[in-house]
Amino acid sequence: MKSIHRLDHLREEIAKFRAGHQRIALVPTMGALHEGHLTLVRAARERADRVAVSIFVNPTQFGPNEDLAAYPRTLEADSELLRQEGVDLLWAPNVPEMYPEGFATSISVEGVSADFCGASRPGHFAGVATVVCKLFQQVQPDIALFGEKDWQQLAVIRRMARDLDLLLPYADAIIGVPTVREPDGLALSSRNRYLDTEHRARAAVLPKAMRSAIESIETGGSIPDALARLEATLREGGFSKVDYAALADAATLQRVDTLSDRPARLLVAAHIAGTRLIDNMPVNAPS
């Protein structure tokens, strides 16, 4: 595996892949890799000749009071994991390489970014869209893989790719990979490592309460009642703040208060012991 930290070196490697007519997959990450990331890598390997993984803790997607400084940085261990997975190229730029002096561009994806994490983390999706667009320009992949754990992020990236004609045909090129979970149901996330043993155990109430809300909604129960119970269960289970617990159209991310034949998603973001966790699951209309 080649570990690359400079854009001119990246260009040389990508040119070699292109000269061999090799299909390139990109898996963008912020590092602190876990089995969720490795699942994306394996899905990439099945679909491409060359797999590139980027590791970049992108400062522009963190708010001023968020965890940019504390975010785990474990490049050596990450490189070893990627080497074992047979990754071809690790792109790990530093901040000045990504954001040279005078950097002044931002991509704003309207609509799909507005609510949920867009509302509770102002500026977050502009930071994500801008850095992902740059990563696409730099690596020039044929396909890119993202986790469904970050459902709204996936929708934002799909919208951006379609609007800016990135990675054509965008509908097949942006691949969403189902969320990988711990045995107790908690979605794997780099931020889970902030939790001590007690709060880590308590955090499993999140997927459990979501499943129970979904069961109630899918069997015809009231949606507002199910969402209110979900929030109350999270608070009783040790979550201090719920940014949102809502039902939305899975593609447009518009809130819905009734189910239709369009796919719907239950989306939650909530804080436990100072750590913000997100999760989402599909919801089917009652049959």
Ligand SMILES: Nc1ncnc2c1ncn2[C@@H]1O[C@H](COP(=O)(O)OP(=O)(O)OP(=O)(O)O)[C@@H](O)[C@H]1O
């Ligand atoms: N449990 C998971 N299952 C599937 N994909 C995942 C999972 N966790 C993260 N990913 C995906 O991995 C990619 C990189 O995510 P990132 O590096 O931010 O990791 P993370 O674990 O989501 O960290 P964070 O705690 O910052 O949310 C994203 O596309 C993300 O959706």
Ligand SMILES: CC(C)(CO)[C@@H](O)C(=O)[O-]
């Ligand atoms: C897509 C991404 C790598 C952009 O920084 C990040 O938001 C993430 O890890 O999900």
Ligand code: BAL
């Ligand atoms: N996985 C999304 C990156 C973030 O929370 O900033």
